[in-house]
Amino acid sequence: MKKLVNDPSLVVREMLEGIARTVPHVAVLGDENVLVRNPLPGAAARTVAVISGGGSGHEPAHGGYVGQGMLSAAVCGEVFTSPSTDAVLAAIRASAGPNGALLVVKNYTGDRLNFGLAAELARAEGIPVEIVVVADDVSLRGHTERNQRRGIAGTVLVHKIAGAAAARGDALDLVAAIARSAAANLGTMGVALDGCTLPGAEQAGFRLADDEIELGMGIHGEKGVERTTPMTASELTQTLLASIVEDLALKSGERVALLVNGLGATPTMELAIVMRDAFESLSQRDVVVERAWTGTFLSALNMPGCSISVLRLDDARLALLDAKTEAHAWPGVGTVNRQIRIEPAFPAAHTRAEAGATPADPASVAWTRRLKPALDAVAHALIENEALFTDLDSRAGDGDLGASMHRAAQAILAVPQGALDSPGSALAALSTTLRRAIAGSSGPFYATALLRASRTLGDTAQPGAQDWAAAMRGAAEAISELGGAKPGDRTMLDALVPAADALENALKSGRPVAEAWAQAVSAAESGAKSTERMTPRAGRASYLGARAIGTPDGGAVVVACWLKALQPHIGAG
Incomplete structure (x- = not known):
């Protein structure tokens, strides 16, 4: 010992x-x-x-x-x-x-x-x-x-x-x-x-089983x-x-x-x-x-x-x-705090749905019907892969990625349908939701990316495929600006940027939307796998240096996961 x-x-x-x-x-x-x-x-x-x-x-x-x-x-x-x-x-x-x-x-x-x-x-x-x-x-x-x-x-x-x-x-x-x-x-x-375990002993005096x-x-x-x-x-x-x-x-x-x-x-x-x-x-x-x-x-x-x-x-x-004492290990008067919770001075802003408004026009209803199952698919994919994310992060980080993504999934499932009545508002609502739900670095990254994507779409009521591609590009740029990383640094960008490149190129060459998205997913999966050979240069994994080689980056794998989960819902309607 x-x-x-x-x-x-x-x-x-x-x-x-x-x-x-x-x-x-x-x-x-x-x-x-x-x-x-x-x-x-x-x-x-x-x-x-x-x-x-x-x-x-x-x-x-x-x-x-x-x-x-x-x-x-x-x-x-x-x-x-x-x-x-x-x-x-x-x-x-x-x-x-x-x-x-x-x-x-x-x-x-x-x-x-x-x-x-x-x-x-x-x-x-x-x-x-x-x-x-x-x-x-x-x-x-x-x-x-x-x-x-x-x-x-x-x-x-x-x-x-x-x-x-x-x-x-x-x-x-x-x-x-x-x-x-x-x-x-x-x-x-x-x-x-x-x-x-006593000093000098090789093992504990007794052990209890895990159960x-x-x-x-x-x-x-x-x-x-x-x-x-x-x-x-x-x-x-x-x-x-x-x-x-x-x-x-x-x-x-x-x-x-x-x-x-x-x-x-x-x-x-x-x-x-x-x-x-x-x-x-x-x-x-x-x-x-x-x-x-x-x-x-x-x-x-x-x-x-x-x-x-x-x-x-x-x-x-x-x-x-x-009574006072100078004993250094005594923590002092154990005053009990009987009021441990106060309300924030500035209550959080509510979406129209949280305030009780409901989408009324047909376009809003249509977007809600399209976005809700797509987001639910993302959430279920994150939950199903929690153990994988935890394992990958434990090898190169602190092991909290799986739990963070599980919390993200639960938050996505709880987004009110009224917040999904347009693409821009849906992305903004997701940004706020994930900012509050995800701990560590993933929360700010995803919140920033979604907020930038929301701003890119703006008030466009019926964004086309090129608009969505621009939103994905904006999301990747926002992450790079916030964290200072770039492709090749072994981060989530090594999946997201190749996906954005593939989507833009496929659309420019006239590929159908569903096929273009499939190429984006494939590029993300290849990008995530390529991180196995990369020495990390950003984030906590960078402290490991070459010791991280051989295991793909967890954040990149997560990106490939949710892009794949969206695939059945892209270009289907």
């Missing part, structure tokens, strides 16, 4: 040194794998020290939460391994003053033993120490007592609340009581989409409570939240904080979707989300998946969550 590490046995130490290099208010404690606030006030002036930690591999936990208003120290064991008693004791000695220390411990045997023994040793030295154990994994509620459950991502919320209480000067017993109360009103459940996910997954790769088939984000979110809400016995009208946490390899995009669905799910239950955060807060190395944490709120907890 490829990793950006030096010596696997030194990853924790080197990671801590890297963190400290860019976070001025933390430092590594001697030879221990401990991050501490730096500087700390003199011992007599120190408030209660809040200390946490555990095995490494959960970053940004725990070192990312060291700072005024959160943790005083983070004790970092080897990857997925509890820190030693001596390391915990060193952290207590370094950060605690007469007001003592609170240890926030995730409920794992190794952590409980080593933090617990360190607490006893510190007490023997005269340092007051309290321990709060977080056991927020609700997935185990049907198998174990609450005090035997695992501690997972919700622990970060306990860090924040305890750290804020300590920072404002609360006594040790009160800080401990506040933290225990928060832990008792906290529920978390996670899901893994696949395993994770499997693990519900209730722990943060060290421990098995969950159920292996099941994949779900949509909405279904999965509902499943996780149902367990949390039931365990916390949340009732209508209650207030909560919501934390959507990535396990290390989950894109921000997917976490945001889970946040959307979680917020909606809680709102439907009439549970008020007062604060919400999305991101990676407590990971499991490179595991794909996420967890959802819900903390019951009252005014006191809310104030502690809102």
